[in-house]
Amino acid sequence: MTAVPTSAFSAFALEPFPELQPGADLAGAITGVLACTGIELQDGDVVVVASKAVSVAEKRYVDLAGVVPGREALELSARTGKPAEVVQLILDSSDSYFMAAEEGPIIARHRLGFQLTSAGIDRAGPQGAWLLPVDPDASARALRDALIAYSGADVAVVVADSDGRADRRGATVISIGAAGVGPLRVTEFGGKRQEETFTDLIAAAAGIILGQRGRGAPVAVLRGIAYESSDAGVASMLQHRP
DSSP: OBOOOOOOOEEEEOOSOOOOOTTOOHHHHHHHHHHHHTOOOOTTOEEEEEHHHHHHHTTOEEEGGGOOOOHHHHHHHHHHOOOHHHHHHHHHHEEEEEESSTTOOEEEEETTSOEEEGGGOEEETTTEEEOOOSOHHHHHHHHHHHHHHHHOOOOEEEEEEEEEOTTSSSEEEEEEEEESSOSEEEEEETTEEEEEEHHHHHHHHHHHHHOSSSOOOOEEEEESOOOOOOOOOGGGGOSSOO
């Protein structure tokens, strides 16, 4: 289906947002902020959630003291400067990897099918790390259902993760999970047809607000975006599905 054009949209963070503890009720935290701030979700809103918030809620924490690095991890640690335990988690989480430059970063193809810097492993201070959600699309669906039940509004959810590119410095934001919004958008003009990774565009737009480090706002709402409703999920557009 050819996309309905979006001519303008707005975006805002849900804040102040409480610091999440492992096993926290993420939907409850979001609805709590909505109640405290007087914000009401509207039909068509897209709620974008940082993947780390989902990982914390799903208790995806790993204590690095329990990780034993192998020889390959030790060699990569020496090259990149990353702790060997973190490198071992990257190797354990991926099918393959390559180095963007001589000293990194490590670009890995996660077992879920995503190509991500460091396989999406997020440091949790010197002692631990956060793994990606087990099934980001399922996480998005559960959160979407909870938000609809709370608000009565027909909303969509996108789970976003920071990621780097092999050809440049710095990080951007991509989608790793989605519910209620089609992951691909088709545009046509002048006889040319193009598929766009639409949920990545949504995640990147929210990333301007979410930031990468220390922002303290893991949830943003995008309003006014035209999209096709779908539960196909981000996994449906991957080249290498698990």
